[in-house]
Amino acid sequence: MLSRGQKAVASFAITNRSERAFAIDRVVTSCPCLVVKPPATVIGPLETKTVAVEFDPTDEPDFVGGLSIDVTGYAHGAIAFRTRANLEVTAERGGDLVTSHEEARP
Numbered sequence: 001m002l003s004r005g006q007k008a009v010a011s012f013a014i015t016n017r018s019e020r021a022f023a024i025d026r027v028v029t030s031c032p033c034l035v036v037k038p039p040a041t042v043i044g045p046l047e048t049k050t051v052a053v054e055f056d057p058t059d060e061p062d063f064v065g066g067l068s069i070d071v072t073g074y075a076h077g078a079i080a081f082r083t084r085a086n087l088e089v090t091a092e093r094g095g096d097l098v099t100s101h102e103e104a105r106p
Contacts, residue, residue, distance in 0.1 A: 005061040
């Protein structure tokens with residue numbers, strides 16, 4: 001749970017289960033309040049990389065409630081992975097970013 005107006009950072013893992021490397025050339029989120037870092041990366045064969053997501057409610061600092069934000073990574077124009085960040089913003093002060101996501105499957 002996050003407090004109203006609170007910024008937070010979390011992470012998730014992306015695993016390349018193939019025998020070939022691939023490059024994630026862009027990542028798109030369904031809300032501009034969630035930014036993925038790095039926005040592009042190369043994942044080697046059978047390698048796992050950690051990707052950070054940063055929640056920034058600056059544009060809507062009084063937002064309170066639940067958010068379910070889709071995160072989609074693309075490699076050469078095709079979908080490489082999809083996941084979702086679920087967060088709850090409360091009116092109270094103090095708290096941590098709680099995210100859940102489906103396993104990313106390139």
